[in-house]
Amino acid sequence: MPKSVSEKKWIGQVIEKYDAIEKRQPKSFNLTVAEWPDWVCKLCPTLFGISHPGLNFRHVKKWTARDLGQFLGRQSALAGLIWDEVPLSPRVRQERDAWIDSEAAKLKSNSKLANSLKQDAIGMLKWRPVFKNFLDEILASARSRPYPESSAFLEAFGKANVIKPDDLATEKAMGVGERIAYVMVLFWRPISKLESVAQLHKLLSDAAKPMGIVITLKRVEKLCYRIGLKFKGRGRPKLKIQTNLPVTV
Numbered sequence: 001m002p003k004s005v006s007e008k009k010w011i012g013q014v015i016e017k018y019d020a021i022e023k024r025q026p027k028s029f030n031l032t033v034a035e036w037p038d039w040v041c042k043l044c045p046t047l048f049g050i051s052h053p054g055l056n057f058r059h060v061k062k063w064t065a066r067d068l069g070q071f072l073g074r075q076s077a078l079a080g081l082i083w084d085e086v087p088l089s090p091r092v093r094q095e096r097d098a099w100i101d102s103e104a105a106k107l108k109s110n111s112k113l114a115n116s117l118k119q120d121a122i123g124m125l126k127w128r129p130v131f132k133n134f135l136d137e138i139l140a141s142a143r144s145r146p147y148p149e150s151s152a153f154l155e156a157f158g159k160a161n162v163i164k165p166d167d168l169a170t171e172k173a174m175g176v177g178e179r180i181a182y183v184m185v186l187f188w189r190p191i192s193k194l195e196s197v198a199q200l201h202k203l204l205s206d207a208a209k210p211m212g213i214v215i216t217l218k219r220v221e222k223l224c225y226r227i228g229l230k231f232k233g234r235g236r237p238k239l240k241i242q243t244n245l246p247v248t249v
Helices: 007-022 027-034 044-051 057-062 065-082 090-109 111-143 147-160 176-186 188-192 197-211 217-227
Strands: none
Touching: 007 065, 007 111, 044 057, 044 176, 065 111, 065 147, 111 147, 176 188, 176 197, 188 197, 197 217
16 A cells, blocks of 8 residues: 655645646636736735634645644535525525625626626536635545544544534624725725825724724724725825834733
């Protein structure tokens, strides 16, 4: 019987296969991400904390079989969520439907976007069985790994593959930091055109006001410094707010 590759190498091989599968998604998915500036990419780990709670995306190279199982299990669950196979509570369905209604208005005024999304839907129908076959292959591979790895992977996969009806309720899944990151990723194009941290602070405050959330200017300054978001600024006085201030506790 041939000697099994190390845990680290096996995980690397699986992630490499996963990346190849992801690239076979409809083109617009990958094109949108490819356009993101660096500061948007740096916000993604915060958002992954919503979709993949407890998983550290900043140190993927240090992942164990358990981490890999958790990641793929949640990816499997999210795929089921997209296809409306995951039971959701009335509250979560209401939030989802409200978002869909808000997007519908954009589609009515943008035929090009509507057609693109239609093609994406067709592409996803073709992509889904490819993804499911990939998961079947990896699950079979995991079962052949040494018992400590196999059991850790399968246990984590099973737990992460479960989404309870109320797990995705906004107030339960998203804290203030996650809400800020979500708004900034969603509106990254107009944010890139802002001239100052103060303008970004106003945008975020206006978005959070209906929920009774107060976002301080200092918090926005620190976030901009951390993710490297800088503004050109036109016609501002010399005593302007900078985004490259040192982070203070």
